[in-house]
Amino acid sequence: MAVYTEVNDEDLACFVAEYDIGGVLACKGIAEGVENTNYILRTEKGAYILTLYEKRVRRDDLPFFMALMEHLSASGVTCPTPIRRRNGKVLGELAGRPAALISFLEGVxxxxxxxxxxxxxxxxxxxxxxxxxxxxxxxxxxxxxxxxxxxxxxxxxxxxxxxxxxxxxxxxxxxxxxxxxxxxxxxxxxxxxxxxxxxxxxxxxxxxxxxxxxxxxxxxxxxxxxxxxxxxxxxxxxxxxxxxxxxxxxxxxxxxxxxxxxxxxxxxxxxxxxxxxxxxxxxxxxxxxxxxxxxxxxxxxxxxxxxxxxxxxxxxxxxxx
Amino acid sequence: MAVYTEVNDEDLACFVAEYDIGGVLACKGIAEGVENTNYILRTEKGAYILTLYEKRVRRDDLPFFMALMEHLSASGVTCPTPIRRRNGKVLGELAGRPAALISFLEGVxxxxxxxxxxxxxxxxxxxxxxxxxxxxxxxxxxxxxxxxxxxxxxxxxxxxxxxxxxxxxxxxxxxxxxxxxxxxxxxxxxxxxxxxxxxxxxxxxxxxxxxxxxxxxxxxxxxxxxxxxxxxxxxxxxxxxxxxxxxxxxxxxxxxxxxxxxxxxxxxxxxxxxxxxxxxxxxxxxxxxxxxxxxxxxxxxxxxxxxxxxxxxxxxxxxxx
Structure with missing residues (x-):
């Protein structure tokens, strides 16, 4: 339950520009996830979860997790799914960490x-x-x-x-x-x-x-x-x-x-x-x-x-x- | 930078029902504010900040802060403003703490x-x-x-x-x-x-x-x-x-x-x-x-x-x- 990594507003704007989701309206660190740093990101196109993968998550495992979320979403399981960047990839880098933008799932x-x-x-x-x-x-x-x-x-x-x-x-x-x-x-x-x-x-x-x-x-x-x-x-x-x-x-x-x-x-x-x-x-x-x-x-x-x-x-x- | 107080989903639904803002869609603790616990609350009518006032804030001071935000907003200063409850008041209670729902301000x-x-x-x-x-x-x-x-x-x-x-x-x-x-x-x-x-x-x-x-x-x-x-x-x-x-x-x-x-x-x-x-x-x-x-x-x-x-x-x- 922590924000391990602070994100600079300039770095964030550059990261978001790699996606077709409009400009940043707000970005707040959320107290969820013990392994990673998570932000709620609001842009002109909607709300997203921005996840920075901290060192407890192995980088080699990230493609598995991303592909799994995409597969499950495509199969009709309601779950967050990574947003694709303009270059077609789902993983980027932010504040020196692998980072992904994930769809925001409603519910409590x-x-x-x-x-x-x-x-x-x-x-x-x-x-x-x-x-x-x-x-x-x-x-x-x-x-x-x-x-x-x-x-x-x-x-x-x-x-x-x-x-x-x-x-x-x-x-x-x-x-x-x-x-x-x-x-x-x-x-x-x-x-x-x-x-x-x-x-x-x-x-x-x-x-x-x-x-x-x-x-x-x-x-x-x-x-x-x-x-x-x-x-x-x-x-x-x-x-x-x-x-x-x-x-x-x-x-x-x-x-x-x-x-x-x-x-x-x-x-x-x-x-x-x-x-x-x-x-x-x-x-x-x-x-x-x-x-x-x-x-x-x-x-x-x-x-x-x-x-x-x-x-x-x-x-x-x-x-x- | 912490969520000091967890909010039960049932208590939250009761609290939100006191407002004319629709039902809860999502509620996430955010890592902002050293004195209080803050959540981003999404309801059918929009996004809000839900603040629970912890003991470092004197209860007697809350009417001053609420009235000030309302006064500034009404005077054209862009700042968060408390949302009024159905009973016309801006302060309620949640998880044993004074609590208010504040408008969500865009920006970083x-x-x-x-x-x-x-x-x-x-x-x-x-x-x-x-x-x-x-x-x-x-x-x-x-x-x-x-x-x-x-x-x-x-x-x-x-x-x-x-x-x-x-x-x-x-x-x-x-x-x-x-x-x-x-x-x-x-x-x-x-x-x-x-x-x-x-x-x-x-x-x-x-x-x-x-x-x-x-x-x-x-x-x-x-x-x-x-x-x-x-x-x-x-x-x-x-x-x-x-x-x-x-x-x-x-x-x-x-x-x-x-x-x-x-x-x-x-x-x-x-x-x-x-x-x-x-x-x-x-x-x-x-x-x-x-x-x-x-x-x-x-x-x-x-x-x-x-x-x-x-x-x-x-x-x-x-x-x-």
Missing amino acids: WIKKPNVEHCGAVGRALAAMHNATLGFPMERPNALSLAGWETLYSQADGRADSVQAGLDAAIAEELAFHRAHWPQGLPTGVIHADLFPDNVFFLKGRLSGLIDFYFACTDILAYDVAICLNAWCFEPDHAYNATKGRALLAGYRAVRPLSDAEMAAMPVLARGSALRFMLTRLVDWLNVPPGALVKPKDPLEYWKKLRFHQRVAGPAEYGFDL | WIKKPNVEHCGAVGRALAAMHNATLGFPMERPNALSLAGWETLYSQADGRADSVQAGLDAAIAEELAFHRAHWPQGLPTGVIHADLFPDNVFFLKGRLSGLIDFYFACTDILAYDVAICLNAWCFEPDHAYNATKGRALLAGYRAVRPLSDAEMAAMPVLARGSALRFMLTRLVDWLNVPPGALVKPKDPLEYWKKLRFHQRVAGPAEYGFDL
């Missing part, structure tokens, strides 16, 4: 999602998965099993400072996934970060998906498991089976899930909880003392993980089997 | 102002001063002489940790102002914080003034002195007489300055530099170790103050007398 994200929101997210996620099947590019998931091991080593034995016994428990969980991570399930391009702040609603209807900068090639059902963790737990960390059922029903109405995908859901949900717990843990351990930005609590995801560990099968999520 | 602020920008700012400042003469409300300047003494006591003898000898030098400067601060000059409502980030330009023309939350009743020429400090020094802290001349000429073309106001300029400029040096000093001394937000350097304003101390009279600023 829902702070307290209800059952209907969960159903809508399930349907939108399945529609996105169906649309990515024709997408030719691939990007390995840097935050899958091997990535979790790397994160664990970055925690460097300090997990017990967050909760006694956590370090050994993570090691055990990693060993479980090495042995049980599902093989042979359908893969495709997944969003991989479809939290409530990345889904916009307008007048009660889902108006679009944003932030594809974790998108990668992985098990499609893993994306469903991520959403279960992100949407179907209450603030007290209790799983809400009604929301889980709605999310799954919404998804399956658009893309059926095989028996193998359903059976794998508890393991995928455990893995997803572990993934977000680990990134939060590393952020938590590396925050400078007295920092003004409070990192997210890794234990929230540890509690979710513990829930999934105790689940015997997909029926316990309240899914209609 | 200039990172490296040139001589023409300085002339335009002088003219706009004088036009604002002329417009405030008919404004009936008053607000004492909390950051004038008595406020400087308070800030100095808050620095609590620690100024020497920033620069050796600074503590005694400030005490000496405060004594100078107690003895020499001008009396009897024309007063009115001043902006008191007209830095480049509070002045918007569009296609080379000044398009408006923003951020009236330091506005108060004080010596009009003191506002000119604040602008001299804010606009007419180069990044190496050297005074640029061409810019100073342009700013003064712009101002005097719209509101003449008396001989007494001109003669007081060096003292007013010293006082203005001291005021910004002191607020920066207190912020600097109170920043938590490891904080992600770097406070502004108080010594920048100490160098400007030292320049004004050596000035013998207004002619040395390059002004046409």
Whole structure:
């Protein structure tokens, strides 16, 4: 939630002149996106999001993200799409960083999602998965099993400072996934970060998906498991089976899930909880003392993980089997 | 530069329903304003700034700021103006804070102002001063002489940790102002914080003034002195007489300055530099170790103050007398 890079008005005018969007009317840094710097740009032709890609995003990955947004938009998935420059390209440079102009998507994200929101997210996620099947590019998931091991080593034995016994428990969980991570399930391009702040609603209807900068090639059902963790737990960390059922029903109405995908859901949900717990843990351990930005609590995801560990099968999520 | 308060989508919808502006299309926190939380709100009727007043702004001062913006707008000064609610009031409450919806002003602020920008700012400042003469409300300047003494006591003898000898030098400067601060000059409502980030330009023309939350009743020429400090020094802290001349000429073309106001300029400029040096000093001394937000350097304003101390009279600023 920060503007990492200031943009000079003269540099901005030169950047905008590379597009057929008229002159700059206003440009304001917005407090969204932890990885990049984002501005709302208003020009004579409309409103846009101007994104400067900071160093946490690999430059080599940018063509994948740009092409994916274009492909999804062209396939009827409502999402931001990069605007083409006069030279036909979508990436430029501004303030020494790769930069792109992205269409502005209307809608607000829902702070307290209800059952209907969960159903809508399930349907939108399945529609996105169906649309990515024709997408030719691939990007390995840097935050899958091997990535979790790397994160664990970055925690460097300090997990017990967050909760006694956590370090050994993570090691055990990693060993479980090495042995049980599902093989042979359908893969495709997944969003991989479809939290409530990345889904916009307008007048009660889902108006679009944003932030594809974790998108990668992985098990499609893993994306469903991520959403279960992100949407179907209450603030007290209790799983809400009604929301889980709605999310799954919404998804399956658009893309059926095989028996193998359903059976794998508890393991995928455990893995997803572990993934977000680990990134939060590393952020938590590396925050400078007295920092003004409070990192997210890794234990929230540890509690979710513990829930999934105790689940015997997909029926316990309240899914209609 | 922060969003201090998150706004729930449901609370926002209720708040917006109090206005005749249609439904919410988008709402994004912007990285502007150090005192308040600001969002760009897009509704079916247009774009607005939604401001939540945080605790650094006194609630009792809000009616003054609201009325001032309305008065200036009605007087032809291009500035944001509060939107009236269905009940005729301009202040509401959102997320437990006083909140107002303000018109959206187009333009961008200039990172490296040139001589023409300085002339335009002088003219706009004088036009604002002329417009405030008919404004009936008053607000004492909390950051004038008595406020400087308070800030100095808050620095609590620690100024020497920033620069050796600074503590005694400030005490000496405060004594100078107690003895020499001008009396009897024309007063009115001043902006008191007209830095480049509070002045918007569009296609080379000044398009408006923003951020009236330091506005108060004080010596009009003191506002000119604040602008001299804010606009007419180069990044190496050297005074640029061409810019100073342009700013003064712009101002005097719209509101003449008396001989007494001109003669007081060096003292007013010293006082203005001291005021910004002191607020920066207190912020600097109170920043938590490891904080992600770097406070502004108080010594920048100490160098400007030292320049004004050596000035013998207004002619040395390059002004046409």
